[in-house]
Amino acid sequence: MAIGNTRVAALISEAREDPPGRERPLSPHLSVYRFMYTMALSILHRITGLVLALGLAALVYWLMSAAAGERAYEQAAWLFRGWAIRVLLLGWLASYCFHFLNGLRHLAWDAGLGLERVHARRSGRVVVVLAVVSFLIAAWVLFWPRAGVP
Amino acid sequence: MSLRSPLAVVLGRGAAGEGAAHWWAQRTSALALVPLTLWFLLSLTRLPLDDYAAVTLWMANGTNPLWLALLLLVLCFHSRLGVQVVIEDYVHSGAVKIAALLLNSAAHLLLAGTGLYAVLRVALRGLA
Numbered sequence: 534m535a536i537g538n539t540r541v542a543a544l545i546s547e548a549r550e551d552p553p554g555r556e557r558p559l560s561p562h563l564s565v566y567r568f569m570y571t572m573a574l575s576i577l578h579r580i581t582g583l584v585l586a587l588g589l590a591a592l593v594y595w596l597m598s599a600a601a602g603e604r605a606y607e608q609a610a611w612l613f614r615g616w617a618i619r620v621l622l623l624g625w626l627a628s629y630c631f632h633f634l635n636g637l638r639h640l641a642w643d644a645g646l647g648l649e650r651v652h653a654r655r656s657g658r659v660v661v662v663l664a665v666v667s668f669l670i671a672a673w674v675l676f677w678p679r680a681g682v683p
Numbered sequence: 684m685s686l687r688s689p690l691a692v693v694l695g696r697g698a699a700g701e702g703a704a705h706w707w708a709q710r711t712s713a714l715a716l717v718p719l720t721l722w723f724l725l726s727l728t729r730l731p732l733d734d735y736a737a738v739t740l741w742m743a744n745g746t747n748p749l750w751l752a753l754l755l756l757v758l759c760f761h762s763r764l765g766v767q768v769v770i771e772d773y774v775h776s777g778a779v780k781i782a783a784l785l786l787n788s789a790a791h792l793l794l795a796g797t798g799l800y801a802v803l804r805v806a807l808r809g810l811a
Contacts, residue, residue, distance in 0.1 A: 600801035
């Protein structure tokens, strides 16, 4: 009891000496760890997620243009054909491919699967390869000029 | 010795005050987005995207408006949760953090509402 009281007193005095504006370390501690590519994938998951959140605006704009009538839709379609927007669309497609596949990896982890270091590293490499392949296929199917499509 | 009050231990809601609810919501919405986003992208590959009549016909056809509406809602929900975590991790100043969190929620609500309105408007055009 006496020991407990002195520890509490020590904590309180420590808290009092601590100036209110002092910078305390806060998670995530990105600069603390040695860099690993699995870590890069984790960061990339966040970045692609943020990129996709911005893409939501484009999706809603496209839907709204369809609701607003033929002229608005033609204008949107014309905009989406521009090369700068094309680059954005390709960026969103690439982000989706990675975020989707790496998201499956995260869901597997949450189910308790593949958490061993060897497995996590291997699944990371698989995700990167599959993301590149699926992006190339999807980009080819979606962006190749389709004259024959009815 | 623990500084957590007995009540906090019993409630088990942690520092964020909502327990594991956010974590579960992010995972379950991710799971729902697996079929929804795949369906959407596969549909896009089969659509002549420059053709207004074909696209609106597809948007209004059969159960498509239902899947589009669900896609939009779950997408905005999942996106809001994800951006929220990023804000909580990197924005530490109280007022800016609260403002950013409110803006995040408002922006996603607006996107979900607008997108839903657009889908319904195209889908119900025949009835108007």
